[in-house]
Amino acid sequence: MxxxxxxxxxxxxxxxxxxxxxxxxxxxxxxxxxxxxxxxxxxxxxxxxxxxxxxxxxxxxxxxxxxxxxxxxxxxxxxxxxxxxxxxxxxxxxxxxxxxxxxxxxxxxxxxxxxxxxxxxxxxxxxxxxxPDEDGDFQETLTRDLTLREHLEQQLGIEVADPTERLIGLQVIDLIDDAGYVQGDLIALAERLGCSLELVECVLKKIQQFDPVGVAARNLAECLALQLKERDRLDPAMQALLDHLDLLAKHDRAQLMKVCGVDAEDLADMAAEIRSLNPRPGYAFDRTEVQAIQxxxxxxxxxxxxxxxxxxxxxxxxxxxxxxxxxxxxxxxxxxxxxxxxxxxxxxxxxxxxxxxxxxxxxxxxxxxxxxxxxxxxxxxxxxxxxxxxxxxxxxxxxxxxxxxxxxxxxxxxxxxxxxxxxxxxxAAIQAADGADSHSAEAVRSRIKELIDKEPIEAVLSDDRLVAVLKNEGVDIARRTVAKYRESLRIPSSVQRRREKSLRSA
Structure with a gap:
């Protein structure tokens, strides 16, 4: 060819x-x-x-x-x-x-x-x-809010006189994130500065006494403990509650009463006081100006x-x-x-x-x-x-x-x-149970939230119960879809909601 x-x-x-x-x-x-x-x-x-x-x-x-x-x-x-x-x-x-x-x-x-x-x-x-208008107030351009770092450095210069401790304090402040927590290894910091870990922790404890209360904590429990100590409310029962924050998150009231040695009424008061604390004290500073949506x-x-x-x-x-x-x-x-x-x-x-x-x-x-x-x-x-x-x-x-x-x-x-x-x-469209017009997924999601907001403590709605209620209203929806919509709304399960409602009503 x-x-x-x-x-x-x-x-x-x-x-x-x-x-x-x-x-x-x-x-x-x-x-x-x-x-x-x-x-x-x-x-x-x-x-x-x-x-x-x-x-x-x-x-x-x-x-x-x-x-x-x-x-x-x-x-x-x-x-x-x-x-x-x-x-x-x-x-x-x-x-x-x-x-x-x-x-x-x-x-x-x-x-x-x-x-x-x-x-x-x-x-x-x-x-x-x-x-911008040239006739604006010139004074508005001369001031700005202090950052968290600047606020802590000012207090460090006043409260700590020893030059060595000041140097260590500046390095510790560098490890504090925007929320006010220490993010870093103190052992590595001590090795880098050529000092003992005890001296670094001593300086850390002084910084933990600065404003805002709860700053320079290494974890959530320590942050809450610093604030409770400032209020003179850090007793053994409260410390036991802080040591078991995972149980508090699960609303496991029976186990919490056991480890804290308190009754249901005292546990409810303690939980309410925990909720009144600020878990992110550093956010009072370094705030990004919120831009309104136009x-x-x-x-x-x-x-x-x-x-x-x-x-x-x-x-x-x-x-x-x-x-x-x-x-x-x-x-x-x-x-x-x-x-x-x-x-x-x-x-x-x-x-x-x-x-x-x-x-x-x-x-x-x-x-x-x-x-x-x-x-x-x-x-x-x-x-x-x-x-x-x-x-x-x-x-x-x-x-x-x-x-x-x-x-x-x-x-x-x-x-x-x-x-x-x-x-x-x-x-998206969700089919109607009676063959009528389809329902909007956003409308169904809004209805699920409305039903959960109105549920009484003695009749918390499970996902299966929500499916039944929606089908009675003409919405043909599966249980897994209800669970997906509930989770997208950041609503906990019926078991968690029942525990939370019981804890608040105690």
């Missing part, structure tokens, strides 16, 4: 992920904090990008009759000020080009909400990412009973492309490299502004469809949360399922019933 060469033509389809499309997909799944950081980086890298000033938009150019310069790229705020969702040429971000948004899509924001007030109003507004979507009910779905304008950056600066600099550019750089920066700036607008449009469409399909939840609560998967939303609004998944990640919705992550509204 002869070997020969030949040319063949083959036709195939493939999705090419351009850098621009990759950027659009990346921006779609970012949270508002990550998006703000990304925009800050782009502002530093691209000289043609700048924040939109209200003053600049309040004084429109005279280049056109409607006050918009035709040669200037619209900024993200102006994109969002339109009173309706954009048409097909401003389609939402979707990696699947065959599933792009069209004006006749079933996912219109006004679907089933009534007209005109039921239409999903939306706007894309300014972020709060501008420089919602991406605002949902509220209108007087006529319809729903309004809006983007939170405070979380969206306002950017514009400075065309005047580009024209001025381009006219002075002489080399080919300079002109190519400016053209590349202009293209990148225009693409970013358009991508931010597409991102906002996509989030709004997904949120609007979620509100439409989960309307009973907003009206009546979690018991009426419908089973919903991402494919249901994707089919209704004409997008790819992966796009809906990216939108649901790290996005939050503020509703009359509270703040929820978009993922919360997607829940």
């Amino acid at each position: 002869a070997v020969s060469q030949r040319l063949d033509l083959r036709q195939a389809q493939s999705l090419v992920m351009t850098p621009q499309l990759q950027q659009a997909i990346k921006l779609l799944e970012l949270s508002n904090q990550d998006l703000a950081a990304y925009v800050e980086d782009e502002l530093e890298r691209n000289p043609l990008l700048e924040r939109a000033d209200d003053s600049e938009r309040e004084a429109p150019s005279e280049a056109s009759a409607d006050g918009v310069d035709p040669d200037r790229m619209l900024d993200t705020k102006e994109f969002g000020d339109r009173e309706h969702l954009p048409d097909a040429k401003d389609s939402p971000i979707d990696a699947d080009y065959d599933n792009t948004y069209t004006g006749n899509s079933a996912g219109e924001g006004s679907a089933d909400f009534g007209e005109p007030s039921g239409q999903a109003n939306w706007r894309v507004g300014a972020g709060r990412g501008d420089f 919602p991406d979507i605002m949902v509220y009910r209108l007087p006529d009973g319809s729903w309004s779905v809006e983007l939170n304008s405070d979380n969206l950056p306002r950017l514009l492309v400075n065309q005047q600066y580009h024209a001025r600099v381009t006219g002075k550019a002489q080399s080919k490299a300079d002109k190519e750089y400016l053209a590349d920066r202009l293209s990148a700036a225009n693409w970013l502004v358009k991508t931010l607008h597409q991102r906002a449009t996509t989030i709004l469409k997904v949120a609007t469809e979620i509100v439409r399909q989960q309307e009973m939840f907003f009206l009546h609560g979690v018991k009426h949360l419908k089973p919903l998967i991402r494919r249901n939303i994707a089919d209704e609004i004409g997008m790819h399922e992966s796009t809906v998944s990216r939108v649901a990640a790290n996005k939050f919705m503020a509703t009359p019933r509270g703040l929820f992550e978009l993922r919360y509204f997607f829940s």
Whole structure:
């Protein structure tokens, strides 16, 4: 058989992920904090990008009759000020080009909400990412809270006079973690410092007398013992209880009364006092400032009973492309490299502004469809949360399922019933016992918690009993599923709950 060469033509389809499309997909799944950081980086890298000033938009150019310069790229705020969702040429971000948004899509924001007030109003507004007000209180920048290490070092300098013990004390403080516990081997520390273990333990005992009470303990029992000693409540019975904290965790009241030598009433008092102590005294320091979640979507009910779905304008950056600066600099550019750089920066700036607008449009469409399909939840609560998967939303609004998944990640919705992550509204279905509509897994989980919260001490509900109650209510669920949901809610077993209730009621 002869070997020969030949040319063949083959036709195939493939999705090419351009850098621009990759950027659009990346921006779609970012949270508002990550998006703000990304925009800050782009502002530093691209000289043609700048924040939109209200003053600049309040004084429109005279280049056109409607006050918009035709040669200037619209900024993200102006994109969002339109009173309706954009048409097909401003389609939402979707990696699947065959599933792009069209004006006749079933996912219109006004679907089933009534007209005109039921239409999903939306706007894309300014972020709060501008420089801080220069008129702020300067004194606020001069102070900060002490860390746990600094607090202990201050006390060490006052309470310990011997230089050697101070040196050892600094090394011991280095071993204390954020919770206030010593994490390290004192024997290894003594060998490293060339001193005796007795001297290191002596310094440790002095540090254990510092504020906060219970700091520098080597385990939980020692931490609680230091606090009880400070209250003058560390008697032999309490020490025996600390030595058997595992029994306390199991709520084994009979064994605890035996090892402590007390009756049920005294044991209940001792357990209550243990619960009043602080197992992590160091957490009073080194606290990380809690960042409040800023919602991406605002949902509220209108007087006529319809729903309004809006983007939170405070979380969206306002950017514009400075065309005047580009024209001025381009006219002075002489080399080919300079002109190519400016053209590349202009293209990148225009693409970013358009991508931010597409991102906002996509989030709004997904949120609007979620509100439409989960309307009973907003009206009546979690018991009426419908089973919903991402494919249901994707089919209704004409997008790819992966796009809906990216939108649901790290996005939050503020509703009359509270703040929820978009993922919360997607829940698996549990079949009904009587052939009726399926139940949402989240609704079933909420019902299990409600039943356990209301159970009396003399009739603690086992998992089998919970299955029977739910089946009477029309939920066909297996025992292992009930146990899985109960454990996800961090609810102990019926045996542990019965022991705990008995201990508290004694």
